[in-house]
Amino acid sequence: MYLNNHSYYSLRYGTISEVELLAMAQENECEYFPITDINNTSACLNFVRKAASYNIKPIVGIDFRNNIEQYYVCLAKSNEGFLELNEFLSAHLHKQQPFPDYAPKFKDSFIIYPFERVLALEKTSFSTNEFIGIGLADINKLRFSKLREFTDKLVILHPVTFRNKRDYNTHRLLRAIDANMLLSKLPESQQAKPEHIMHSREIVENTFSDYPYIITNTNRLVEQCSIEFNFSKSRDNQNLKTVFGTTNADYEKLVALCKLGLPKRYDLITDAIRRRLDKELSLIKQQRFVSFFLINWKIIQYAKSNDYYYVGRGSGANSIVAYLLEITDVDPIELDLYFERFMNLYRANPPDFDIDFSTWDREDVTRFIFEEFGQKGQAALLGAYVTFKHSGAVRELGKVFGLPKHEIDKLSDGRYNPNQLDKLSKLVLQYAKYLHGRPNYLSIHAAGILISEKPIHYFSATHLPPKGFPTVQFDMHIAEDVGLYKFDILGQRGLGKIKDAITIVRENQPTAKLPNIHNAKPFFVDSNINAMIERADCIGCFYVESPAMRMLLKKLGVRDYLTLVAASSIIRPGVAKSGMMREYILRHKNPERRKQAHPVLWDIMPDTYGVMVYQEDVIKVAHHYAGLDLGEADVLRRGMSGKYRSREEFQAVKNKFIDNCRVKGETDEVIFEVWRQIESFAGYAFAKGHSASYAVESYQSLFLKCYYPLEYMVATINNGGGFYRVETYVHEARMKKATIHAPCINTSCIETIIKGKEIYLGFQHLQGFEKRNMLKIMNIRCDGLFVSLDDFMERVPMSIEQLDILIRINAFRCFGKDKRSLLWEAHFKCNHIVINELQQQLFKLHTKNFALPEFTITNLENAFDQLELLNFTLYNPFILLKDPPSNGLLCSQLATYLNKVVVIYGYLVTAKNTSTSKGDRMFFGTFFDQKGQWLDTVHFPPVAKKYPFRGKGIYRITGKVVSEFDFLTIEVIKQERMPYISDPRFDTTYNRKELPSEPKSFGLLR
Template identity: 55%
Template sequence: MYLNCHTYYSLRFGTFSEVELLALAKEHGVECLVLTDINNTSACLNFIRKASTFNIKPVVGIDFRNGAHQQFVGIAKNNAGFLELNSYLSDFSHSKKAIPNEALEFKNAFIIYPFEAVLEQNKTTFKTNEYIGVSADELRKLPFSKYIVFKDKLVIQQQVTVRNKRDFNAHRLLRAIDNNMLLSKLQKTEECREQDKMLPVEVLEDDFKQFPFIIENTKKLLAQCEIQFNFGEHRISQNQQTYLASKDADYQYLEQLCKDHISKRYSHISEKVKERLRIELKTIRELDFVSYFLINYDIITYSKSQGYIHVGRGSGANSIVAYIIGITDVDPIELDLYFERFINPFRASPPDFDIDFSWKDREDITQYIFKRFKNVALLATYNTFKYRAVVRELGKVFGLPKEEIDKLAGGKSHALEGDEMAALVLKYGALIEGFPNHLSVHSCGILILEQPIHYYSATDLPPKGFPTVQFDMIIAEDTGIFKFDILGQRGLAKIKEAIEIIAYNRPEVPPIDITQVECFKRDPKINTLLKSGKAIGAYYVESPAMRGLMQKLQTQDYIGLVAASSIIRPGVSGSGMKTEFIRRQRKPETRREGNAKLLEIMPETYGIMVYQEDVLKVANQFAGLTLGEADVLRRGMSGKFRSRTEFVAVEEKFIANCKARGYPDALTLEVWNQIKSFAGYAFAKGHSASYAVESYQSLYLKCYYPLEFMVAVLNNGGGFYSAEHYIHEAKMCGGDVQPPCINKSDHPNVINGTTIYLGFGYLRSLEHLVIKRLLTERQFNGVFQSLDDFIDRVLISIEQLTILIRIDAFRFTGQPKTELLWQAIFKCQANKSKSIQSKLFKPAQKHFNLPSLNTSFVEDAYDQMELLSFPLCSYFKLINENLQPHIKAKDMNKHVNQNVLLYGILVNTRFHNTSQGKRIRFCTFTDQEGHYFDTVHFSKVVDQYPVHGIGVYACYGKVTSDFDFCSIDILWSRKLSVIPDPRGD
């Protein structure tokens, strides 16, 4: 009986979820319910999915509005009608046009015009599918209007937006937030009515008892509606079903691709390879995933044709088919990758292929997908109201002073005890927290479907211009819609650009084939970089944590790096398994301490769960769960699992099976806790292996072409560290790093031999237009001969010219920059130059005789710190005090368990909260020789000796050694003073 119901996906309007709406309907005796969110279909699929739980017939539609003003309500008769309504709404959403007063004539959808709108427009003609909606409150007007005679067109339109007074108050606050105004200024036209709530069916029918034909019309309308999607166990894939003309043709093509490409991957095709390929192809065909593989192959083929570099990872990286046809570069035979993690007969969804491209190439790949395939859209994600943000919004709505809002948002509500308004802010902040605030685009998900996109959802058109559905990944998977993950990352951009820079700067070097990873894996020089922790700039292996881990593990091969990239994850690390893994690797005699069964299941990792598929193996082989049950555990660990009921049942069976097999309770609990620690964090082994492949590609370039590689790192936004530290690393590799130069630099960094010229882009105050003019003029008319020549040829203000002079960009003239500054001021003032228009003829520049004006390196350093954010000399050259007797980082291993003093430049610092809630700090420094040392500041000293930004610190503490990796437990630390700027303030 309810044709116009809202959830909180009527953004900043509705006040409860679609599940709460169904529960409300059940409570009020409603057997058929229509969900019609305002210009939004986000909740529709889940509403249909959950309706059967409440024994309610679901019907869906859309409440079409301009702002808060209702134009009409569309109700889908069936799936085709839902498609019509979604397409119609999307036209307005994409074009940003207002919704008209009258709707189209839909073949499979009803239109309900609100009674007030009909009165206002004096509408007298109605199409077959159109009705007039009347609420209980409007019945008193109906007998006195001409529409009383439209007996076959009148239906009940009792809007449902709130449940009670509290919901209504929350609704008004949401409307005030949406309109960015004080609650007291909110117009009634922006609100729903307090009566817009659900009544028991018998009460509603009693209200309309004088107009039985309205009740009858409403029931007839609902009886005609039926919408059906399959969910959960009954879902079928909604992805594009075939790549070619038929499924048979698809399979033959996939099989042929494998035959054509297998010799490129395996010089000797063993029986093991043949058998693995046969089983995979058979399973892929039986589970109907052939087109999914072929579409991914198509995308990769295009990227290769454009010269792009990619990395294929995710659980699909466990697949030999994916490896052979080039989707991934991970050999599942070499790594003994577990087939059942990638795909098994109990898995309803296809394997994940996370395909990384350079961040510069990703948009072109996305454009290609939208052009190449028919029914394509981006996946959505929901941005929800966060507590602190909603408290701030509500504080503004209530008109609270900024100081009070800051206290409330900062958790200092006790300071406002007794303040009634503050209490309301906190009360409704807690209620609204978690509501959807606006729709956003999923970071990487693209949908390629068999049916039109609007069969499932309306679409929005975000700024990047790609249609985006209005539901998220969880709903998509429940419905049988499986995304293609197309990601952009900077690591691949660094690799690609490094190769281009090498070709330019080292023309004698033969073209580099970066896909020759097998050669890189066996290179002792590259592996030495790993075990010595000298991988700065290399993807995924450069952070202090990874640097320390690889030194502890003495990682010096591909297999070791694969393991390291997984055990660094919080799940493995936080459970204590990381420490135990290091112990068993470094001390082989300890491996026999592990459980014999676990050692048999996971010999490569010494009986320790490291990868996601280890959960499958242990559940199946240790606890006797079926592969289907084990996959429930694996999905539960992934953080994507929706229903906990099934997961809890499997947990109980796991424990019961272990008990039946005679395992001690302590062992069962230990293994189960290891499984639980994987939640949301563990990698599939193939996924880790894919990361390792990219790491080796980066390490190859870092090993043999370090300067070109570091320039590429800097030009692509760096990585874990600051640009300043990558410049330090370039110097450590023998680079001569120079400040920007008028004649040598570009917007990015450039390299000439071993000299690196910083790009103009580092000069934060230099206008982009000035850089563009400078570079264009130099490109067309050659290098600049002097300051006069530059002033004649480039439109520039004295303020912008001063920036270039202070950074010493005119050093090619041989004149001190102080002298150049005076020359610039005199010349610009003498010519009255304001940089408004270029001059037709060169003016005769005046020459001024100036006294000798020299600059010290300290002045240069201060100018660089102001203009670049960092000096190009070492901070050790700038300190203003003598160093006390100390040791160097390379000698720490000679002083284990001794208190020592080191001096270092701060590289990185981060806090960590212990399980007891105490705060500790970890820092990384470089000493005078540029070598790293790490410090731990425990809770006793972390606040007593704070770390205040970049600079040189005296670090005094005890040297500790953990598997031969030394660090310092700080007893005290102090930042050293620096030489002041000789020019004064």
């Protein structure tokens, strides 16, 4: 009876969720019910999954429309019909082609042409699976139409898009947002009709009472439709089942690869190693995950053949099979990684392999996956829904209501008095609440790729985002529900830094003998590297450079691999929030403190002193302490991390956890404290294998930082930095004895380069300097270095604005002229020569040279030019202060002022805001002192509110020096941002001879 039903996945059109549609169908006593979203299948799988709980037999279809004009509605008779509908829709979405007037000759789908459309097409013949859709509004027209003679082809086609007036208003707002126009200007042709609601069966039957055969035809049509997907726990894995033709061949290949890997990974192959391998292989075969490992192995083999750097992480790092296949570089035997976190009989979905590549290599790896596994349409990127958030919804609605920008800003930021709002503003806020959380448009999952046994269109239509790869129209939760498990291929700058650093070392130090960077085990025992970690000299290094991590490394006194693995997880917000980070530090530094551990927890987690640090600790505690089976323990772990769909299932496991502990005689005080710890951190802690993978990459970058610090800093700068801005890495290179040069026209490249210990910043760091001009300079310089400004202007034509950037950064200093003279020359010659950047000059044009006075350029003027063009200065920023610092206190002297109030000056590097348990805002500050050393501050809520940060610059900080675990910080009492001197380039009263001409760095004279 209801053949054309839209959910809110009819994007920027529909208003009802697929689950709400099912509830409406149940209320109207429907036995069959289709979902037919407009050019979209996002809701279909979840609709089928949920239908049984509403006693509904689901039907899936698509409402094919050009713009919003309905061409035909198609219903899948079967799964094969859904496949052909998805293929047809996807072909048009990929090519962005309009749908044809007539649907294809589908074999397993019904085609319903709207009544008005049939009249417009003058269609008079219909195949077996074609029908004419009659809406409630069409019934009177039908009486006078020849189409009434097609008695066996007429079915009810009434769109269901709304429930009520509010839904209709929301629909109109969505249409205005989609059209990017004022609501008052939205034409009716871009809207659905208000009557497109779900009328009761009684109303529908009464409307068609004179045509009972139409009702019969409609019922007969839906009774022929059936769609089935298995969503039960026993569902089959829908991923590609074989890689080498048969399951036996796959398993034999996996075993052979493991045998090859054993002597490569282990000098001594013990019985424990063999038992672990046999156990894993047996379970992998039993769980039918062999192809999952082989697909990942193939991806890694391709990456290695192209010398791509990668890191395999995720729970798969707990697997010795993954280690032997070189998918991961973490030895699960050495780290005693918990096998059941990786895989167990109760776990239906495969373990995770998150494989990181450098950003540049990732695109090619993705291309390989589609070419290798997607030849038959079996590969696709995983989709994601971008939903309306409050702020975004307010802005969109504010525009369609015609509010001025300042009003929209106030509403979006929450800076308004509710009692002073006008009617339109109240409507904006009201409908923003309705839109919040609803899908806005389709996007791409950050990393997920699906490789299925069946064609991917068996499950979904695909669209083609800018990345150029087919992308399914559902998200990771729906994919897991139906048995499709993603392969995570991620991009990571840290790997790009390692790869580039090795290349730079080979160029800058050709005689250097670099070890195999992929074998990190020698780095773990390198005393120089471990000493560097202990003093937190880790700027630029993967995952260990942030202020919080630098603080933790010093507090723990980390000087070995295993402690760094723990640190990688306890830095996570959940562990810190639960108080377990502090407890771990206390027990790590004080053996007596370890005696306070619960005996059972100590026995379960001796390596972390009885403190829960890793995700699998949840499984261990639930299994050994609370007596849950491994399946229940994994439900608990997944529930804590948000990867579950059933609150009831999770609550049942929680209740059993508490009951089992009570039966064992544990007190409620202990039970609920253990539960609190689990609950507070599990979703934010790492799996131990994941932390170990991170620690391996940290050691690889630490090795390069330790022995090749300047080359590594150049690689860091060229890869966009890391946690900090580029300025910080330039400063770090200087502190490591490099000489830093601004871009030079005859030496610099687009990226930053190093020659010995001389680092030349690249042209890419110049704000406003165009990429095409960088390329021209590099290409033309191949024919010979530039010898003068005239030579440059003749060979590299560019606008005076672009030339001005190069001159002011002093890129022409190699010619021996000051930049003010060069600016005079450039402006004079550009005013007398017509520059055509597309045509080389045939003849040299000479202009008259004028005798110019001798100009004095001070460091201060250069510093302000650099601030403007680089966003930072290569000089000591303290020369910019209007008034010199009132004292010279340095970080190295703070220990002598412990528990005393001091005044110290710091150049702001970064500030992190966080919330207290009461919800108040507080900050942690990171500064450089006057010699460029690190200074750490804490700003509690009252101080943070009274003395806020006011952007980049130098602050005069008054505070108390405190120490926790030998880590010194200043508890700020007061801070003020100190004013800079007036920009001398625009200050006519400035005396150009006041400052010395030699530049200063932080504590280092050049």
